Amino acid sequence: MKTYKIAFLLISVLFFSFLNTSCSDSSPLIGTVNATLIYNFETETSPYEQYLSIFIKAASDDRRVDKMKVTFTEMDYEWFIDEPEQVKAAKNVYFGSSKLFFPGKGCFEGGTYTVSFSDLASRETEQNFEVKPLESMKNTDGKFVRSRDVVSGKAGSECSLKRVILFDKDGKELYCGLYSFMFENKTELLENFPTAGSYQIYFVNRDYSCAIFLPKQKI
Numbered sequence: 151m152k153t154y155k156i157a158f159l160l161i162s163v164l165f166f167s168f169l170n171t172s173c174s175d176s177s178p179l180i181g182t183v184n185a186t187l188i189y190n191f192e193t194e195t196s197p198y199e200q201y202l203s204i205f206i207k208a209a210s211d212d213r214r215v216d217k218m219k220v221t222f223t224e225m226d227y228e229w230f231i232d233e234p235e236q237v238k239a240a241k242n243v244y245f246g247s248s249k250l251f252f253p254g255k256g257c258f259e260g261g262t263y264t265v266s267f268s269d270l271a272s273r274e275t276e277q278n279f280e281v282k283p284l285e286s287m288k289n290t291d292g293k294f295v296r297s298r299d300v301v302s303g304k305a306g307s308e309c310s311l312k313r314v315i316l317f318d319k320d321g322k323e324l325y326c327g328l329y330s331f332m333f334e335n336k337t338e339l340l341e342n343f344p345t346a347g348s349y350q351i352y353f354v355n356r357d358y359s360c361a362i363f364l365p366k367q368k369i
Contacts, residue, residue: 178269187201187202218268284305
């Protein structure tokens, strides 16, 4: 969804921004890799949907980014991104995909993955990154983790930073950032955001490599 592509990337970009580099070399280069494994609950009773959000910032001229690919050599899996999504944040341009699913919509295996991109001249560059699934979010013995398990702390305890996205009645983003008690007081919330229609709480770990999105709540 566009929500996760823009709202969450804006936050992770702030965390990784100090790593950004620039280069005038004509060869394609990757400056930073922002990879986040997302656990998304659509409802309070359904199992989560898991997918990978992966965006890169080119250290070379970003106008050269043409196609991208993510590879998990250990299991011989490849994801081809023929038309990378483009997001502008903090005066930088990021390319990638907000939703890469594991084959069969299974869960991502932990390990070293590789992201690469080719420029318009078909020259390629690549960089490794790690995917580390949350141990407490694993489904076992036919039982699956529910959103209430995250709220109670039974699951997802690795993600201790509480955040929120606020939407208007048409689903457009109004606010994305730290959670506050204002979201528990409908009157106060509507005083500050009169057009608010719903909000979604999510939790991230400290390096922003994993995020857990709870179901949307209507106001």
